[in-house]
Amino acid sequence: MTSIVLYCRPGFEKECGAEIQEKAAWNEMYGYLELKKNQGLVFFHLQVPEHGEALLKKLPLKRLIFTRQWFVTLTEKIELPDYNRVEAIVESLGTEWQYDDLRMEMPDTNDGKELSKFCRKLAVPLRQGLRKANILTNKKTEFKAEEGGTILHALFLSGQDVILGFSFADNSSPHVMGIPRLKFPSLAPSRSTLKLDEAFLYFIPRNEWSTRLTSGMNAVDLGSAPGGWTYQLVRRGMMVTAIDNGPMAESLMETGQVKHKMMDGFKYLPMKQNVYWLVCDMIEKPQKVAKLMSEWLLNGHCKEAMFNLKLPMKGRYQQVNEDLQAIKDAFTEHQVKYELYAKHLYYDREEITVHARLI
Ligand SMILES: C[S@@+](CC[C@H](N)C(=O)[O-])C[C@H]1O[C@@H](n2cnc3c(N)ncnc32)[C@H](O)[C@@H]1O
CATH class of the missing domain: 3.30.70.2810 (Alpha-Beta Plaits)
Known part of the structure; x- marks a missing residue:
């Protein structure tokens, strides 16, 4: 057989x-x-x-x-x-x-x-x-x-x-x-840092890092505290707006690359259309996060988005499909071409990681 x-x-x-x-x-x-x-x-x-x-x-x-x-x-x-x-x-x-x-x-x-x-x-x-x-x-x-x-x-x-x-x-x-075995960076403020590190390695081909994942880019991190994901953006030379009511690690603030705004990630919008990366690790209803991500992309508030969708206790496969379908439907309705991939990464637990961009 x-x-x-x-x-x-x-x-x-x-x-x-x-x-x-x-x-x-x-x-x-x-x-x-x-x-x-x-x-x-x-x-x-x-x-x-x-x-x-x-x-x-x-x-x-x-x-x-x-x-x-x-x-x-x-x-x-x-x-x-x-x-x-x-x-x-x-x-x-x-x-x-x-x-x-x-x-x-x-x-x-x-x-x-x-x-x-x-x-x-x-x-x-x-x-x-x-x-x-x-x-x-x-x-x-x-x-x-x-x-x-x-x-x-x-x-x-x-x-x-x-x-x-x-x-x-x-x-x-x-x-x-x-399973990629990643080393926990001793300066990162939380273990979740490995999730975004793995996500970049998995979703973005190495030979495109120089244009898609590089220093000087602006990034927004929704649900950023204490800063594990922000750390990954900072270490790649990006300028980060970190949105969370919780405190950010001092070490990250001292880099001068991070602006911390204590506010609701569902309400924040950037003043200028100069954000390349939107990353989001807010523990919230996946339907709500999926909707927010497609709105950011469709309104041109960011070029690429990397985010987690929390998995429910039951009917996980069905729920994931529904969340992803909602994003696809929004893109289709606006007649845009897109790239959308999702993976249950090694460093994920009860969530999956999604990468989306319009092409
Ligand atoms: C899993 S933690 C993020 C960990 C972070 N990515 C890291 O690597 O350190 C989730 C965060 O989302 C924040 N959060 C949840 N709902 C939020 C909202 N509506 N607006 C802003 N932050 C929110 C929480 O305060 C919490 O700090």
């Missing part, structure tokens, strides 16, 4: 499954779901084996909100012996196909963390074994995901059980399990 394996935040398997099933059906590809509850893993077992590869080619991973990473299975679960694990993996792959890089992965759980030590030890001999068997290409230079290629995934469910599969570098996450 061929399946697509999807990685998501543990606890969000239902949303991840509902989404792949729906978007596969739009492409006339069908299957049934096996959810690994609280393990952040979803198996989508396909009715037609060829649809695994076809779907990975057709459906952009960027269009899936709840999936961090995915691959198509090459094998069912393989039971590995205590010794000669490398040989067992090499043997089950055969020599028909070659891959450009290897990702050793495991569930994003406490048990998975234990497994990662085991995987680190196995990684070097496994790579060597795969290269020797000509399964992994022997490139002189380091693998670069942006240059394309095929990735071999080894998902370890335990030290004895592994599932092998593949994905395409141009339509999968460049990070192991789709």
